[in-house]
Amino acid sequence: MSKIETNASRRKFLKQVAAGATTATAASIIPSRAFSANKQLTVGMNIPMTGDLAPWGLPGYYGCEIIARNINAAGGVTIGGETYDINIATYDHGYETDKAVQGMKKLVLEDDAKMVMMLGGATVAAVLPWATRRKVLTTTLLPSDITPDSNYLVATCESHPLYNVTGVEWLARNYPDAKTAVIVTNNDVEYGLQSTATYQAAFEVAGIEVVDTNLHGFDVTDFAPIVSSVLDKDPDIFCMATSFYVTPIMEQLYHQGFDGKIISCTLDFYHEIIAKTSVDFVNGTIFQFPDFDDPALADVNFPDPGGFDAAFRADHPNDWSAVAWEYPVILLNWIENAQAAGSVESEAVTAQMTGSEQNFVFGGGSWWGSQLWGLDNVLVGKWPVVVVEDGRARIQEYGDLAAWLDANNDVLIKHMKALGLRTV
Amino acid sequence: MELLIQTVVNGLIQSGFYALAAIGLVLVFGVMRVVNFAHGELVMIGAYTIWFVHAQNGVPYLITVVLAILLVTAIGLLMERFLFRPMTGDPLGGLICSIGMLFILQVIATYVGGEGPSKQVPPPFEGTLIILDSVRIPYQRVFSIAVAICALGILWYFLTRTKFGWAVRAVSMDREAAALQGISTIRVSMIAIGVGAAMAGLAGALMAPLTNINPHMGHNVIIAAFIVTIVGGVGSLPGAVIASVLYALFHTFVTTYFSGTIATISGLVIMVLVLIVRPTGIMGHRVSE
Numbered sequence: 001m002s003k004i005e006t007n008a009s010r011r012k013f014l015k016q017v018a019a020g021a022t023t024a025t026a027a028s029i030i031p032s033r034a035f036s037a038n039k040q041l042t043v044g045m046n047i048p049m050t051g052d053l054a055p056w057g058l059p060g061y062y063g064c065e066i067i068a069r070n071i072n073a074a075g076g077v078t079i080g081g082e083t084y085d086i087n088i089a090t091y092d093h094g095y096e097t098d099k100a101v102q103g104m105k106k107l108v109l110e111d112d113a114k115m116v117m118m119l120g121g122a123t124v125a126a127v128l129p130w131a132t133r134r135k136v137l138t139t140t141l142l143p144s145d146i147t148p149d150s151n152y153l154v155a156t157c158e159s160h161p162l163y164n165v166t167g168v169e170w171l172a173r174n175y176p177d178a179k180t181a182v183i184v185t186n187n188d189v190e191y192g193l194q195s196t197a198t199y200q201a202a203f204e205v206a207g208i209e210v211v212d213t214n215l216h217g218f219d220v221t222d223f224a225p226i227v228s229s230v231l232d233k234d235p236d237i238f239c240m241a242t243s244f245y246v247t248p249i250m251e252q253l254y255h256q257g258f259d260g261k262i263i264s265c266t267l268d269f270y271h272e273i274i275a276k277t278s279v280d281f282v283n284g285t286i287f288q289f290p291d292f293d294d295p296a297l298a299d300v301n302f303p304d305p306g307g308f309d310a311a312f313r314a315d316h317p318n319d320w321s322a323v324a325w326e327y328p329v330i331l332l333n334w335i336e337n338a339q340a341a342g343s344v345e346s347e348a349v350t351a352q353m354t355g356s357e358q359n360f361v362f363g364g365g366s367w368w369g370s371q372l373w374g375l376d377n378v379l380v381g382k383w384p385v386v387v388v389e390d391g392r393a394r395i396q397e398y399g400d401l402a403a404w405l406d407a408n409n410d411v412l413i414k415h416m417k418a419l420g421l422r423t424v
Numbered sequence: 425m426e427l428l429i430q431t432v433v434n435g436l437i438q439s440g441f442y443a444l445a446a447i448g449l450v451l452v453f454g455v456m457r458v459v460n461f462a463h464g465e466l467v468m469i470g471a472y473t474i475w476f477v478h479a480q481n482g483v484p485y486l487i488t489v490v491l492a493i494l495l496v497t498a499i500g501l502l503m504e505r506f507l508f509r510p511m512t513g514d515p516l517g518g519l520i521c522s523i524g525m526l527f528i529l530q531v532i533a534t535y536v537g538g539e540g541p542s543k544q545v546p547p548p549f550e551g552t553l554i555i556l557d558s559v560r561i562p563y564q565r566v567f568s569i570a571v572a573i574c575a576l577g578i579l580w581y582f583l584t585r586t587k588f589g590w591a592v593r594a595v596s597m598d599r600e601a602a603a604l605q606g607i608s609t610i611r612v613s614m615i616a617i618g619v620g621a622a623m624a625g626l627a628g629a630l631m632a633p634l635t636n637i638n639p640h641m642g643h644n645v646i647i648a649a650f651i652v653t654i655v656g657g658v659g660s661l662p663g664a665v666i667a668s669v670l671y672a673l674f675h676t677f678v679t680t681y682f683s684g685t686i687a688t689i690s691g692l693v694i695m696v697l698v699l700i701v702r703p704t705g706i707m708g709h710r711v712s713e
Contacts (some may be wrong), residue, residue, distance in 0.1 A: 055541040214685040224434040225679040255562040272544040
């Protein structure tokens with residue numbers, strides 16, 4: 001399939017989805033599926049909807065519900081000559097591996113899910129043998145889940161935590177006097193250590209010295225001593241790699257008088273951080289996940305980002321997080337590839353995906369990953385650098401992740417190995 | 425030097441939370457011989473009360489603190505009446521009941537607060553106290569440690585200067601002998617768990633603006649409370665207070681100068697060593713069978 005055809009098809013599809021959004025409000029009042037003659041096309045979400053990691057699962061489901069509602073209101077989606085309504089089937093594994101396996105089997109065998117979206121980490125590792133054997137197209141937000149044999153596992157949206165390098169690049173360019181950094185994050189392999197290695201590599205490439213790395217457990221109830229400890233190194237930059245405790249750490253930074261630059265992978269629920277500190281303090285914080293009402297998103301490959309943002313916040317005013325738009329991006333990308341493949345079956349869609357050029361949500365888009373994990377199943381492209389301005393998250397630029405990785409993957413591998421992380 | 429002073433201050437503030445959380449555990453075990461695994465969840469309910477009543481519905485913080493204490497006290501009394509009293513003389517049964525209660529309270533919190541992100545409470549006392557130009561203490565923490573000290577002082581007065589307090593201590597020392605002296609062990613049990621739950625509710629209410637609030641936060645609280653209780657001497661209230669200060673300072677220093685993970689591991693190792701070398705803890709005493 002040529003790129004021109006793919007682009008035309010994608011634009012048409014995105015327009016249809018955007019048009020559907022205008023009638024979705026009315027459609028949401030009436031259960032449209034009850035009147036639809038379309039077949040049901042089930043997509044699975046095997047995610048944490050309860051427990052500590054629910055904020056990185058549940059908002060994604062809410063986002064996919066909005067997308068499905070819009071698609072169905074627009075008359076469904078045509079794949080291989082058949083028109084379908086999208087049905088989102090979920091399984092809450094609570095980030096427990098045995099439940100994740102059970103959920104995968106339930107979604108595939110009972111719900112007939114044609115693709116299953118997952119958060120990543122231990123739960124993906126648990127389902128991978130079965131899913132690979134059955135050739136179930138599965139998606140993850142953590143490309144470090146990919147192995148040389150995981151042919152049906154793809155990361156088509158978030159390439160956690162690789163994109164963090166774009167924030168460091170922007171910081172180094174805009175604040176050249178910032179020369180020392182400390183890193184604080186949780187000490188788990190899936191999130192904390194992967195992010196630590198990435199930030200260490202990015203700081204090294206940017207000529208910034210990391211003067212302390214503080215890895216803490218998940219039992220911390222008071223961040224005062226940790227923050228006191230690292231601030232004693234007098235850093236120019238405070239980096240929270242992928243911390244589950246951004247709010248209490250930010251609160252301590254505020255009270256302990258830190259006035260340098262703050263960079264973080266996520267800044268979920270930053271309005272709560274502002275409420276606990278101040279707008280002036282949070283302003284200038286650099287992170288990687290935009291709000292979707294940002295005007296800078298006008299040209300991305302996502303139908304009506306502003307409308308999506310408004311619909312999400314109307315339905316779930318306090319639940320927006322980094323994953324709110326990521327699972328919808330994965331869903332849209334899958335539909336686009338299923339349309340191109342003319343099939344909803346995993347083998348055909350996977351072959352279509354990995355065998356053709358892809359349009360990443362923020363632009364660019366190339367398959368990557370064999371250098372680190374033995375398989376090019378990670379879709380990388382442009383990634384936004386977001387900064388809090390006047391109390392709102394605003395995109396500053398789109399960094400070129402693919403270019404950074406091509407130029408510096410040896411530095412990244414060095415830091416990953418130093419932390420004992422798996423690489424090929 | 426600045427870091428040293430800041431660390432001492434951080435440790436002393438943390439000790440207030442540990443002491444409040446541990447006291448209830450000590451009281452309940454001392455009087456009823458039940459290890460209340462749900463004690464951390466009582467702290468959690470106190471914190472959730474602040475989030476729901478104060479942060480979500482605008483009731484003034486200080487009023488909500490009182491509400492949190494009353495609510496958690498009521499839950500404690502219900503636990504005494506319907507869980508622990510029927511299990512009198514059966515420590516294992518009481519322990520299993522408390523584990524069941526732990527899950528029930530977590531589910532209630534989830535039902536009230538919903539799933540999703542940890543809850544946050546903006547600090548009612550804004551600003552930071554700056555001492556010696558470099559040591560910084562948020563006013564919320566100053567308030568918390570002041571209230572914790574007052575609460576412990578009132579508890580000390582209650583236990584040492586009132587008849588109810590003497591009765592609690594008597595039952596704690598020898599339940600049968602106290603009963604032979606005409607002390608109502610049922611009433612004393614109610615007082616013990618009521619006071620312990622009230623302290624847990626207060627701890628949760630004070631912690632709420634300073635930490636992530638979620639249904640599982642009691643887990644970390646109970647671990648610290650167990651360490652403090654065992655090091656201080658199981659059943660010893662003065663021991664729990666002294667151990668709280670020592671453990672908080674130790675944990676804070678190790679976290680600051682080494683790492684939080686080493687601090688937690690070291691704390692657990694100390695607990696094990698105390699159990700091996702001095703099972704009675706700092707202030708505990710042997711009880712003949």
